[in-house]
Every structure is written in C-alpha cells, then in structure tokens.
Amino acid sequence: MQDRNIPSHGAPFSLPVEVSHLTKSFGSFTALDDVSFSIAQGETVALLGRNGAGKSTLIGCLMGFLLADGGNIDIFGHSIASLPREIRARTGFVPQTMTGFGTFRVAQLMDYIAAFYGELPPVDPTLMAWADLDPRKMVRSLSGGQKQRLAIVLAMRHNPEFLVLDEPVASLDPHARRDFMNLLDSYTQRTGASILISSHILSDLERLCSRLLFVRQGRVVLDVPTETFRATTRWLEHLTPDQVLAALPADIQILGQRPDALLVHGWTEDLALPNGTQTVVPDFEDAFLEITAPRTARAEAETPDAAA
Amino acid sequence: MNSFLPSGALERSDMLRALRLYGTRAFFVGNPMIFTAGIFILLAVMTAHELHTALLTQSLETALKHSSILNAALAATFLQSCLQIHAGNQIGASQAPAVPGLLHAEARAAALMSMVVLVALSGLLAWSGVPLHDTLFYTLLNTVPSVAQWYAPPQQSSRRLKAITTLTGFALLLGLMLLTFTTDFPLWALTRPAILTVPSDIAMMGLLTAAIMTLPNRLHSPAMMSPTDGMTAPAAAFPTPDTTPRLVPHDLSFYQLRQMLLAPASPTTLKNDLLISLFMPACAVMIMASLPLGHGGFGTRIAHLTPGMTILIALQDGWIRTRTHWPLLLTTGRFGSRLDFVRAVFTAKASRVLMTAPLRTVSLMLPITLFRPLAPTHALLDGAELLIATLGVTFCGSLPFLVMKQPPQNLVVALSLAPAFILQLCNPFILGARIFGPIALGIAALGAVCFFLVPPRLARADWPYETE
Numbered sequence: 001m002q003d004r005n006i007p008s009h010g011a012p013f014s015l016p017v018e019v020s021h022l023t024k025s026f027g028s029f030t031a032l033d034d035v036s037f038s039i040a041q042g043e044t045v046a047l048l049g050r051n052g053a054g055k056s057t058l059i060g061c062l063m064g065f066l067l068a069d070g071g072n073i074d075i076f077g078h079s080i081a082s083l084p085r086e087i088r089a090r091t092g093f094v095p096q097t098m099t100g101f102g103t104f105r106v107a108q109l110m111d112y113i114a115a116f117y118g119e120l121p122p123v124d125p126t127l128m129a130w131a132d133l134d135p136r137k138m139v140r141s142l143s144g145g146q147k148q149r150l151a152i153v154l155a156m157r158h159n160p161e162f163l164v165l166d167e168p169v170a171s172l173d174p175h176a177r178r179d180f181m182n183l184l185d186s187y188t189q190r191t192g193a194s195i196l197i198s199s200h201i202l203s204d205l206e207r208l209c210s211r212l213l214f215v216r217q218g219r220v221v222l223d224v225p226t227e228t229f230r231a232t233t234r235w236l237e238h239l240t241p242d243q244v245l246a247a248l249p250a251d252i253q254i255l256g257q258r259p260d261a262l263l264v265h266g267w268t269e270d271l272a273l274p275n276g277t278q279t280v281v282p283d284f285e286d287a288f289l290e291i292t293a294p295r296t297a298r299a300e301a302e303t304p305d306a307a308a
Numbered sequence: 309m310n311s312f313l314p315s316g317a318l319e320r321s322d323m324l325r326a327l328r329l330y331g332t333r334a335f336f337v338g339n340p341m342i343f344t345a346g347i348f349i350l351l352a353v354m355t356a357h358e359l360h361t362a363l364l365t366q367s368l369e370t371a372l373k374h375s376s377i378l379n380a381a382l383a384a385t386f387l388q389s390c391l392q393i394h395a396g397n398q399i400g401a402s403q404a405p406a407v408p409g410l411l412h413a414e415a416r417a418a419a420l421m422s423m424v425v426l427v428a429l430s431g432l433l434a435w436s437g438v439p440l441h442d443t444l445f446y447t448l449l450n451t452v453p454s455v456a457q458w459y460a461p462p463q464q465s466s467r468r469l470k471a472i473t474t475l476t477g478f479a480l481l482l483g484l485m486l487l488t489f490t491t492d493f494p495l496w497a498l499t500r501p502a503i504l505t506v507p508s509d510i511a512m513m514g515l516l517t518a519a520i521m522t523l524p525n526r527l528h529s530p531a532m533m534s535p536t537d538g539m540t541a542p543a544a545a546f547p548t549p550d551t552t553p554r555l556v557p558h559d560l561s562f563y564q565l566r567q568m569l570l571a572p573a574s575p576t577t578l579k580n581d582l583l584i585s586l587f588m589p590a591c592a593v594m595i596m597a598s599l600p601l602g603h604g605g606f607g608t609r610i611a612h613l614t615p616g617m618t619i620l621i622a623l624q625d626g627w628i629r630t631r632t633h634w635p636l637l638l639t640t641g642r643f644g645s646r647l648d649f650v651r652a653v654f655t656a657k658a659s660r661v662l663m664t665a666p667l668r669t670v671s672l673m674l675p676i677t678l679f680r681p682l683a684p685t686h687a688l689l690d691g692a693e694l695l696i697a698t699l700g701v702t703f704c705g706s707l708p709f710l711v712m713k714q715p716p717q718n719l720v721v722a723l724s725l726a727p728a729f730i731l732q733l734c735n736p737f738i739l740g741a742r743i744f745g746p747i748a749l750g751i752a753a754l755g756a757v758c759f760f761l762v763p764p765r766l767a768r769a770d771w772p773y774e775t776e
Contacts, residue, residue, distance in 0.1 A: 089408045092406065093403060
C-alpha cells in the first residue's frame with residue numbers, strides 16, 4: 001500500500017473481505033439468507049439488486065453496523081464482531097446520504113475526522129479538486145451533492161484499503177459522477193485497494209467493476225467477473241424455450257426467462273442448441289432487470305437456476 | 309503515530325478532541341436549546357445570589373420561600389438538552405460508526421460534559437451556603453427526566469421508544485415541578501445528610517453516565533435500517549405490468565386538510581388533543597392533591613397546586629419551528645399563494661387552540677372551583693384571563709419572524725417556551741385578577757399582532773425544505 005501511515009495488521013495473506021453463510025433477519029423477515037462471497041485485494045465489486053434486495057443490510061453487516069444472526073464476516077482476517085481499531089482504520093465507508101455534523105465547518109470536520117486515524121499524509125489534491133468544497137462553509141449549508149462529495153472525501157481521506165460505497169453517486173451531477181468514477185478507478189490502480197460499491201447507475205458499474213455480485217431477495221444469485229459475464233451471458237431466443245432448456249447442459253445457469261427466450265450464463269460458441277435458436281448479447285440493463293426481478297417462493301423453486 | 313499509542317492514551321486523545329468541540333461554533337451554532345439554557349443559567353445565577361444574600365439573615369426554609377430554586381433545576385434540564393443535541397448530531401451521523409473511536413469519544417465527552425455542568429450548577433447553588441453534596445443531590449434529582457431524553461434523542465428512529473421515553477420524561481419533569489411548587493421538596497432535598505446524598509449522587513451520576521455511554525448502541529441499532537424500506541412484496545416469477553392503482557384517492561374534509569398544516573408539529577390527532585385537553589389538567593391536579601404531600605386538606609392542596617399547573621394549558625408544541633413540510637403542502641396547490649398558505653397555517657393553529665384552550669382552562673379551573681371556596685365569579689374571571697393569555701401565548705413563538713427573516717432556531721424555541729414558564733410564575737392565582745388582567749390583555753395583544761403581521765413576513769422569507 002502506498003501513502004499510508006497506518007501499519008498493516010491481521011494475517012499476512014488474509015483477504016480484505018470473506019463472508020460465509022451470512023444470515024440476517026428483522027423479525028420474521030429474512031433480509032439476508034446464506035450469503036457467501038469474498039473480495040480479493042485490488043478487486044472492485046459491484047453490488048447489484050433492486051431496492052429492498054438486501055444490499056444495504058449486507059453493507060450494514062459488512063461494516064459492523066448491523067449484527068448478523070448467523071455466519072461469519074472477516075475483514076482483513078479479523079471477525080467483524082471484534083474488529084480491532086487498526087483494522088477499522090483500514091476501511092472506509094460512504095453512506096447513501098450524509099447526515100449529522102451539520103454545525104461543523106467543512107475544514108473543521110475534515111480535520112476532526114482525520115485525527116481519529118492518526119497522522120495522515122496531505123490530502124490527495126486530485127480528491128480535493130474534485131470535491132471543490134469551500135472549507136469555510138458550514139456542513140448544513142451545503143447542497144445534497146456537496147454533502148455527498150464531502151462524505152466521499154471523508155471516507156477516502158485516510159486512503160482506506162477496503163472502501164464500501166452505498167449508492168455514492170445518487171445525488172451527484174453527471175460531471176461529478178463521471179469524474180468520481182474516474183477518480184475511484186485511479187485510486188484503486190494507485191493503491192491496490194478493494195472496493196465494494198452499490199449503485200443503480202449500471203453503466204458506471206459495468207465500466208468500473210471487475211466483478212458483479214447480483215443480490216435478489218437476500219440471496220446472492222450470481223457472483224461473476226465482469227468480463228466473464230459479458231462473454232458468457234446471452235439471450236437464447238426460440239419460439240419454444242422449453243426445447244432450448246431441455247438441450248442445455250447442466251452447468252449452464254438460467255438467469256431468467258421470457259415467453260420467447262431464456263437468459264443464460266455459461267454460454268459458449270460451441271454450445272449445441274436446437275435449430276432456430278437465436279443468440280443475442282443482452283443489454284446490461286435488461287440482464288439486470290431479469291436477474292434481479294423478485295420471485296415467489298414457488299417460482300424460485302421451479303426456476304431451473306435454483307437447481308443449477 | 310496514533311496506532312502505536314496504548315489504547316488508553318488513544319482513547320483519551322480522542323475524547324479530548326471531542327471535548328474541544330464544546331468550545332467551538334460546532335456546539336453553539338444551530339443548537340436550538342442554547343438560548344433557553346442561557347436564559348435559565350442567568351436566572352439560576354440570580355437565584356443563587358438571592359439565596360446567598362437571604363441566607364445571611366434568614367433560615368434556608370424562609371429563603372427558599374422567596375426564591376425560584378426551580379430555575380436552577382430547569383437550567384440543568386436545558387443544559388442537558390443542549391449537550392444531548394450536540395452529541396446526538398455527531399453520534400447519529402451516518403459515517404460516524406465507520407470512523408475508528410469516534411462514537412466512543414463523543415459519548416465519553418458528552419458524559420464528562422454532562423457531569424461538569426451538573427457539578428458547576430451545584431457549585432453555583434452551593435455558593436449560597438448550602439453544602440455541595442446537597443445542591444448536587446437536588447440538581448441530580450431534577451436531572452432524572454433528562455435521562456429519558458438521553459435514551460431517545462431526536463435522531464432515534466424507533467417511534468415507540470421515542471414515545472415511551474418522551475412521555476416518561478415529561479411525566480417525571482411534571483412530577484418534579486409539582487413537588488417543587490406544592491411541597492417542601494427543595495428544602496427536603498437541600499437538607500439531607502451526606503450519608504444519604506453522597507451515595508445517591510454517585511448512583512444518579514452513574515445512571516446518567518450509563519444513559520449517555522450507551523447512546524451509540526441505540527442510534528446505530530438494527531432499528532436504524534428498516535428492512536421494509538423500499539421493500540416490495542414478492543411478485544410473480546416473471547411479472548407482468550401491474551395496472552392496479554396502488555393509491556386509493558382519499559377525500560379529506562376541509563378541516564382535516566387544514567389540520568395537516570400542523571401535522572408534524574402536533575403529533576396527536578384533534579380528537580385525542582380534545583380529550584387530553586378536557587381531562588389532563590383536572591386529573592393531574594386531583595391526583596397530585598390526593599397524594600399525602602404538602603400541608604392542609606384536599607382543597608388547600610388544590611389551591612397550592614393550581615398556580616403551578618398553568619403551564620399545562622400554555623405549553624406550546626413546535627408548530628412554528630417545524631416548517632419542513634410547508635413546501636410540500638404548498639405544492640399541492642390546495643392552499644393558494646404563499647401568503648394564503650401561511651395564513652392557513654396560522655388559522656389552523658388558531659382554530660385548534662380555540663377548541664383546546666377553553667377545555668384546558670375549564671379543566672384546570674374546575675377542581676379549584678369545586679373543592680375550594682373560590683367564588684364562581686372569581687373563578688370565571690381568573691379562567692377568562694388565563695384563556696386570553698393562553699391564546700396570546702400560542703402565537704408568541706412567531707414573534708422573531710416579525711423582526712428577522714431567518715431567526716435562529718434557538719430564539720424561536722426560547723420564545724415558544726418562555727411565555728408558558730412566565731405564565732406559570734405570574735398568573736391570576738399568584739398576582740390576583742386585577743393585576744393579571746392587563747398582563748393577559750397585553751399578551752393577547754402581542755399574540756394578535758403576531759397573528760396578523762407575521763404571515764406576510766413569513767410569506768416573503770425562505771422556508772426550510774431540506775432536513776438534516
């Protein structure tokens with residue numbers, strides 16, 4: 001890691017994030033159901049799902065804000081349940097909306113928060129230039145977009161090795177959003193940090209992220225490298241999709257179904273398909289809608305991908 | 309470097325940073341309670357000075373009869389509110405739990421500040437000559453309602469917890485005020501032996517500290533993240549467009565529509581408000597009078613209690629302070645122009661208070677008329693004066709808007725609360741109807757000025773449309 005004053009702790013080869021069999025319920029409602037995944041160093045992972053799919057709950061558990069009912073979460077080899085301060089200092093978090101700290105001036109808040117991380121190198125001028133904040137302004141007088149930029153600066157000021165962003169660009173204008181995505185890209189290139197980002201701006205995620213994690217109704221339904229997703233996800237159009245389904249090998253994952261087509265993952269050019277089958281590269285947004293569309297419990301059981 | 313400091317030293321340096329904030333603008337600016345707390349600190353200083361002078365020649369019992377020791381208790385309560393608002397802002401911030409050590413540092417700093425202000429206030433009272441352990445005992449007893457505030461600050465998202473703790477806090481505060489007004493409670497508290505007060509002081513300080521130190525757990529509990537937010541019911545496996553309208557049009561009556569203007573500030577419905585107005589003052593007086601506290605018979609106790617209970621009919625909600633719902637309602641177009649809208653808010657408030665204030669006044673006057681030989685004509689006159697004053701007090705909170713476009717929140721809060729406290733200290737039962745009459749008319753005139761002149765000013769000012 002470059003530019004860091006905070007020494008690395010934890011097991012020498014531990015992954016930044018390892019989640020296994022995570023479950024979380026609120027009363028009778030299961031928000032997360034047996035979620036498992038890991039994030040390697042330098043990976044930028046997109047967390048994709050509809051509103052209420054469990055993304056924020058997952059982020060809440062990952063950051064230790066919510067207590068899991070079952071399963072394990074390890075951050076840099078330490079259980080989130082007892083995360084040492086020095087490990088917490090290696091993480092950063094950008095919330096959906098920045099609340100609190102309203103009576104601070106921007107510079108005062110930046111200094112105040114930074115002090116909790118110890119001695120830090122000077123602020124990255126690129127980050128400050130992007131944020132374009134008046135240091136004398138009071139936080140409560142900032143616009144929604146400016147507050148979000150401040151939240152991003154506060155989360156990245158200490159060069160975290162693992163950064164979690166919960167819909168960080170929702171209130172940013174297109175310029176700020178594009179510039180932020182470039183900034184994030186160069187940050188990961190420069191520092192080798194791992195990122196988990198949740199957003200509904202799919203084009204940004206597709207461009208920035210090296211891995212896609214689709215969540216539906218509290219479950220991870222697809223965890224795949226972006227390149228693999230692009231190369232092996234296809235619509236198989238046919239008048240009778242059942243014929244196509246019958247012809248598909250068992251290792252092909254069915255992600256969705258329309259009356260005249262199947263969305264599959266694991267497609268290869270040499271796949272033997274019934275005559276008349278058209279192979280179409282899906283638009284990322286279409287694929288997202290199909291994969292993350294909610295299912296009833298019955299449909300979930302009947303959908304072929306459940307078996308796969 | 310921080311990371312190499314021992315954890316104790318690290319925590320101390322974190323807490324010192326959090327403590328330093330109490331000397332900066334971050335604490336003073338935008339804290340809606342700071343002005344009110346300042347006023348009561350001033351009053352507490354005056355009370356301490358009065359006591360100090362009186363105790364040179366009089367007994368404590370006599371001196372207390374001629375001083376408003378309650379001011380010190382209220383100063384402690386409002387100071388706790390200031391601290392709670394400040395600490396809640398930092399601890400409740402969305403990024404706070406992600407910053408290592410911040411939550412703990414802020415909570416520790418708030419707990420320490422809380423103790424410092426309580427000891428300082430007690431020290432101020434001790435200047436009069438009463439032992440410090442007794443003044444601390446008295447101040448801490450009066451701070452018990454604040455523990456409820458610390459349990460459910462405004463940032464707390466659980467409505468149930470908020471409602472329970474608010475009601476508990478209000479009941480405790482009311483109980484303490486009644487004890488102060490109707491019994492020798494202050495004298496009792498200020499003359500206890502150290503063997504009783506010192507352990508009690510330690511226990512109450514522990515209770516308050518525990519309430520503050522556990523604040524981060526409550527503000528960042530799972531309840532903060534509602535699982536049903538944005539949740540949709542599971543749809544069919546491959547859903548078809550849903551054409552069923554989800555919202556059923558609901559016609560509100562004119563009156564319901566107008567009451568929406570007060571909705572966020574007046575959490576009770578009109579029906580509940582009327583019921584509360586009808587029964588609460590009378591029940592509170594009767595229940596307190598039934599307790600074997602104070603001197604004399606039932607009627608005498610009611611006579612003692614009633615002046616202190618005038619606050620119940622005059623205390624205001626935040627109708628003029630809470631305006632974030634105005635822009636949304638304005639855009640519905642149901643209320644016309646900005647000026648029409650503000651006038652509608654004032655009219656809605658007036659119509660509500662015209663219904664509730666007479667009920668509250670009658671409810672307050674009934675026990676004193678029935679159980680004490682207060683001539684009905686006197687009761688009628690006292691009640692009428694109280695009613696006139698209460699109607700005026702309702703609009704006093706809007707007074708700052710008459711002279712300022714964007715008055716500070718703390719000034720609006722102070723002017724919403726202060727008249728009710730003033731009415732509690734000077735009312736027809738204490739001053740007599742003849743003296744209070746002109747005062748009531750003066751308050752009513754001030755209220756009328758606000759009612760007619762503030763709406764045009766507010767219509768030309770910016771309205772808050774984003775909450776923090």
